[in-house]
Amino acid sequence: MKTWWIAMACVVALAGCATKVPLNEVPVETAEPDPMTQQQDDGAAAVDTAQPAATDLSPATTETVVDGAPLTNIIYFDYDSTMIRPEFQSVVAGHAQKALGNSSLRLVLEGHADEMGSREYNLALGQRRAESVRNSLTILGVPSSQIEAISFGEEKPAVLGASDDAYAKNRRVEVRYP
Structure with missing residues (x-):
């Protein structure tokens, strides 16, 4: 039984390894989000207590506009991950478009981590995210x-x-234009 757990841990660890596949070649699945509220007959919203509350990590808007749409400067990551989530691939593409439009523009990518893990590990994780x-x-x-x-x-x-x-909002890369 102990061998089975070790084998599963290895499979999970290997599944989290990053690849060098270009973003435009990665298939992306979209799933319909589960509704957090349901409409009752009297018009009041009932909270679905079967699911935990979701953290809002949608791309926040900033003052930068690319192709007429606001562009966020924050890219969020999953726990202990360096893979760019599908909903933030367009954010990266927007910053690329902005940088390609101005060859003198510099981008500083600031990697961050939550407080779980040692300081050294989190410093390395933030660097890998950036x-x-x-x-x-x-x-x-x-x-x-x-x-x-x-x-x-x-x-x-x-x-x-x-x-x-709080942890989810701290796992991020911030794009700065000095």
Whole structure:
């Protein structure tokens, strides 16, 4: 029985390994989100208590506009992951388009992590996240000379606290234009 658990742990660990597949060649599945509320006959919304509350990690808008749409400067990541989530691939593409439109523009990618894990691990994880975004930008044609990837690890949280929501908002890369 113990061997089975070890084998499963290895499979899960290997499944999380990043690949060097270009973003435009990765198949993306879209799933319909489960509704968090249901409409009752009297018009009041009833909260579905069977599911935990979802953290809003949708791309936040900023003042930068690309192709007439606001562009966020934050890319969120899953726990202990460096893979860019499908909903943020268009954000990366928007920053690539902006950088390609101005060869003198510099991008600084600031990698962050939540407070779980050691400081050293989180510093390395933040760097890998920033490098993941950097690699995606270079695949999309942005010269690496325009991009700097740095890590703050867990040192600059976006949200203080030890909740799942706070942790989720701290696992991010922020795109800065100095």
